[in-house]
Amino acid sequence: MGKSILIVDDSSIMRKMIKTTLQSAGHEVVGEAKNGDDAVTLYKTLRPDLVTMDITMRGMDGFEAARQILQDDGAARIIFLSNLDETQYSQEAEQIGAMGYLNKHRSKEILTLIERI
Amino acid sequence: MYSRRQEVTPVVTQVIQTMKKAFDNTEATSQTASGVPSGKVGRIKHLFLWCFLAITLVVSGVAAGLLIELGCGPDWLAQIHPDKSATVQAALRWRMALSVVTIVAAAGGIFLFLNSRIAAPLEKTERITGQMVEGYLGGTLSSRPTNEIGRIGESINGLAVNFQEMLILVWNQTDNAINRLRRITGRMHPDGEQRVSGEMMAELQSAHQDLETMRMMVRSFDLYDVTIAEDNGLTAKGAAKTLN
Numbered sequence: 001m002g003k004s005i006l007i008v009d010d011s012s013i014m015r016k017m018i019k020t021t022l023q024s025a026g027h028e029v030v031g032e033a034k035n036g037d038d039a040v041t042l043y044k045t046l047r048p049d050l051v052t053m054d055i056t057m058r059g060m061d062g063f064e065a066a067r068q069i070l071q072d073d074g075a076a077r078i079i080f081l082s083n084l085d086e087t088q089y090s091q092e093a094e095q096i097g098a099m100g101y102l103n104k105h106r107s108k109e110i111l112t113l114i115e116r117i
Numbered sequence: 118m119y120s121r122r123q124e125v126t127p128v129v130t131q132v133i134q135t136m137k138k139a140f141d142n143t144e145a146t147s148q149t150a151s152g153v154p155s156g157k158v159g160r161i162k163h164l165f166l167w168c169f170l171a172i173t174l175v176v177s178g179v180a181a182g183l184l185i186e187l188g189c190g191p192d193w194l195a196q197i198h199p200d201k202s203a204t205v206q207a208a209l210r211w212r213m214a215l216s217v218v219t220i221v222a223a224a225g226g227i228f229l230f231l232n233s234r235i236a237a238p239l240e241k242t243e244r245i246t247g248q249m250v251e252g253y254l255g256g257t258l259s260s261r262p263t264n265e266i267g268r269i270g271e272s273i274n275g276l277a278v279n280f281q282e283m284l285i286l287v288w289n290q291t292d293n294a295i296n297r298l299r300r301i302t303g304r305m306h307p308d309g310e311q312r313v314s315g316e317m318m319a320e321l322q323s324a325h326q327d328l329e330t331m332r333m334m335v336r337s338f339d340l341y342d343v344t345i346a347e348d349n350g351l352t353a354k355g356a357a358k359t360l361n
Contacts, residue, residue: 009280012275056353058257058274064160082344083285085350105286 001035003114008039008059008065008089012084014104018052018081021107027114036060040068043076050117054084054104063096070097073112077117081110161237169228173221179216183211238266246273253339254281281340285351288335291328292349298325 005027009015012034019029025041031046033039043051051069055062062080069076080093081104090101100113238259245256254277258270302321305313336345344354 011278013279014282058278058341061353083289083351085346088326088352090349103289105289 002028004028004030006031006048006051008033009018009054010034020077039065043069051078052081055084066096089091161239164231165228165231169224172224180213242270249277252337252340267278284335284338287331291332295328324345
């Protein structure tokens with residue numbers, strides 16, 4: 001069954017690509033945010049099943065946004081999709097309470113992880 | 118008789134030339150300490166400033182003329198107010214002076230408003246886009262647009278972000294491709310698992326070189342919030358971006 005997903009990424013092209021990937025697998029994209037502040041605000045309004053979060057964004061970054069979302073809703077499910085070096089940042093992601101950390105261009109792995117969650 | 122005009126004209130000309138020299142620096146370019154080009158000084162701001170100065174000069178000139186006329190005690194005033202002409206003259210001078218000050222202050226306020234809402238944002242937009250042309254993607258324009266110029270800035274931010282995303286994709290994909298080529302050529306080495314012709318090896322090495330050239334182009338850009346580390350991995354830029 002498809003999940004309702006909030007996409008957070010400062011690149012409009014990236015949001016489009018992720019949305020296409022998710023929709024092709026039957027998930028519903030309920031919102032899109034281009035920075036951490038918008039992500040926190042939209043999460044409170046939409047309460048999606050899952051959030052895909054970029055890390056480096058202008059303004060509030062993904063890690064800080066994830067912390068605030070998890071502070072507000074401890075049961076929030078967040079997966080980080082990033083270009084940054086996985087070995088360096090996946091530990092940080094885990095410590096924050098994210099459910100996963102993947103390269104944002106690996107569509108199959110992203111969908112597999114979402115199915116598992 | 119010495120003409121007052123002959124006395125005043127050289128002074129006025131000198132003042133205008135000095136102001137023109139001070140304001141006419143639109144060909145000047147500058148760089149920040151980091152070597153990033155910071156663009157040319159704005160012509161639009163100067164246009165607004167000249168408008169303000171022109172209004173001030175015209176109003177001051179008209180007021181000066183009227184004050185001189187009043188000072189000489191005009192006949193028309195004596196005819197209208199034969200008993201109170203001196204009092205009326207004084208009152209008129211005061212009111213005229215107040216009007217001039219009000220008009221000049223209003224013109225100055227309009228100049229400052231137009232400068233802050235139009236000239237300054239345009240100058241910043243020009244500077245940031247100039248930096249992007251030179252490969253520096255670190256500049257950011259206002260993210261809370263209140264007018265068309267602000268929305269242009271937001272669009273430029275979006276373009277820069279998307280462009281950086283493309284560069285990072287190229288970087289990562291070429292990294293994957295180079296690693297695959299290394300594994301292939303490693304197996305196809307004369308001493309490796311599978312023999313391959315010299316021509317095929319040259320093709321593979323050429324493909325490797327093409328990929329390195331693409332990566333070299335990516336390296337020539339200064340990305341906004343990401344840096345390419347020694348091991349070719351991507352890390353967030355700066356102490357503030359350690360993301361703790």
